[in-house]
Amino acid sequence: MKAAPPFLVFMGLLFTSRLAAAKELEIEVTLPVECDRKTKKGDDLSIHYSGTLESSGEKFDSSYDRNQPLTFRLGAGQVIQGWDQGLLDMCIGERRTLKIPPELGYGLRAIGPIPANSVLIFRTELVAIAGRRLRRSRGRQNHDNGHRRHPGSRGAVIETCGTRAAAPLRGQI
Numbered sequence: 739m740k741a742a743p744p745f746l747v748f749m750g751l752l753f754t755s756r757l758a759a760a761k762e763l764e765i766e767v768t769l770p771v772e773c774d775r776k777t778k779k780g781d782d783l784s785i786h787y788s789g790t791l792e793s794s795g796e797k798f799d800s801s802y803d804r805n806q807p808l809t810f811r812l813g814a815g816q817v818i819q820g821w822d823q824g825l826l827d828m829c830i831g832e833r834r835t836l837k838i839p840p841e842l843g844y845g846l847r848a849i850g851p852i853p854a855n856s857v858l859i860f861r862t863e864l865v866a867i868a869g870r871r872l873r874r875s876r877g878r879q880n881h882d883n884g885h886r887r888h889p890g891s892r893g894a895v896i897e898t899c900g901t902r903a904a905a906p907l908r909g910q911i
Contacts, residue, residue: 764837765824768861773829775867779813782868783825792837792857798850807865818843820858828864836860 777783784807788800801807810816812825820838828834838858840846848854 761839761841763820763824763839763842766835766837767832768835769831769833769863771829771832775829777812777826777828777864777867779822779826781812782809783812783864784809784866785821785825786863786865788861790859791852792859793853796851798852818858821860821862824860825862825864830864830867833861833863836862 786801786807788797788802790797808817813822815822818838820836820842823842824834824836824838836859838860840855840857843856843858844852844854846854852858
C-alpha cells in the first residue's frame with residue numbers, strides 16, 4: 739500500500755481544518771463593559787437581540803421590535819447552542835455580535851423564515867441577570883453603596899449589586 743503524496747495529505751488537512759473552522763462560533767464584543775458579576779451557566783438572563791441571515795442580511799426576528807427582551811436560563815438548552823455558548827461571561831449592558839454556524843443554530847431544519855443550514859448573525863445586549871439590572875443615570879455616581887461606574891459609557895452607567903424580590907425571569911422560545 740502506497741502512502742499518499744505529501745501534497746494530498748496537506749490538502750486534506752487544509753480542507754478538514756476549514757470545515758472545522760466553519761463550525762466555530764464567532765463572538766465580537768461591540769460594547770465592552772467591566773463588571774464583577776458575569777453570566778454563567780444556570781443564570782436566568784434577559785437579552786435584547788436582533789437576528790439576521792448571513793446570506794442575505796434579512797432580519798428574521800428582533801426583541802427590540804417587540805420592545806420585550808427574551809428571558810431564558812443560560813446553559814439549560816432553552817435556546818440554540820450558539821447562544822448558550824456565546825453569551826457566557828457577559829456583563830450587564832455588554833453588547834455582542836454572534837456569528838452562529840448551522841451546527842450551533844438550527845442545523846438542517848428550516849424554522850419559519852430561517853432556511854435550513856443557515857449561518858445566523860445575532861446582535862445581542864444583556865439587559866439583566868435574574869435580579870440584577872442595568873440602570874442609567876444622568877448624574878455622577880460614587881463607588882459607594884454597591885454601585886460602580888462603567889468606563890467608556892455615555893452618562894453614568896452603573897451596576898446595582900442589590901437583589902430584587904421578583905420571581906426568576908422566564909421566557910418562551
